[in-house]
Amino acid sequence: MIVRLALVFFCCSICLKGVSQDQRFLILDKPGHVKRLRYYAGDELIFKLKGDRMKYKDVIEAVGDSTIKVRGADIPLRDIKSVIRYKQGGMLDQAIYILPRAGLLYFLADTFNPVFRGNDPDISRSGIVVGSSFIAGGLLLKLAKKRNYRINNFRRLRTLETF
Numbered sequence: 719m720i721v722r723l724a725l726v727f728f729c730c731s732i733c734l735k736g737v738s739q740d741q742r743f744l745i746l747d748k749p750g751h752v753k754r755l756r757y758y759a760g761d762e763l764i765f766k767l768k769g770d771r772m773k774y775k776d777v778i779e780a781v782g783d784s785t786i787k788v789r790g791a792d793i794p795l796r797d798i799k800s801v802i803r804y805k806q807g808g809m810l811d812q813a814i815y816i817l818p819r820a821g822l823l824y825f826l827a828d829t830f831n832p833v834f835r836g837n838d839p840d841i842s843r844s845g846i847v848v849g850s851s852f853i854a855g856g857l858l859l860k861l862a863k864k865r866n867y868r869i870n871n872f873r874r875l876r877t878l879e880t881f
Contacts, residue, residue, distance in 0.1 A: 741880045742781040746801055748873045755803065755867075757781075763788070764802040773802065781877050795875045800868045814860045821852025 744757040757763055757778055763786070764775045776788035785792040828845030832838065867873050 742783075742877045743880065744778065744781050744786060744795075745876050745878055746867060746873060747876065748867060755801075764804075766799045766802070767793070767797050768799045770799075783877060795877070798869055798875055800866055801875070803865050803867065805863050805865065810859060810863060814856055814863065817856030817859070818853045821849040821854075821856070824852060825849030 741759070743759070746755040747753065748755070759778050759780055761778055762775065763778050764773060766773055774788070778786055778788060779790070780787040782792065784796070785794050787793070825845050828849070829839050829841050832840050869875055
């Protein structure tokens with residue numbers, strides 16, 4: 719009886735293995751703390767192609783042996799020049815959003831505050847320095863959020879299969 723159950727279980731698992739499709743996913747191997755960045759079908763990928771200056775931001779429809787499918791077109795992995803990834807973080811996003819607005823608000827408040835005392839608007843050097851430093855800090859953080867991975871010998875795009 720146990721042998722029959724084991725045989726039935728074995729036959730069913732073979733049949734189900736044939737029915738289920740193995741899913742492939744795209745990985746970006748790189749040096750550093752996080753060794754692999756994984757992209758599955760349905761994930762958004764931002765990339766540049768070799769010989770093209772445009773940046774493409776598309777959803778991966780399918781991953782093949784050496785291609786990805788976006789917008790119904792198969793793109794060979796060897797044609798991808800770089801992959802662009804934006805760091806995720808609530809505090810970083812908030813600082814990028816708030817700092818330029820705070821700099822503008824500080825400059826305007828410093829300039830037009832004398833009006834409420836009955837004087838003419840006055841543009842002071844400290845208002846320009848502090849306001850512009852807030853704005854510059856927000857813009858520098860925005861640049862630090864973007865990471866461009868050029869595909870070369872150290873950073874490779876490959877596909878792996880899940881079982």
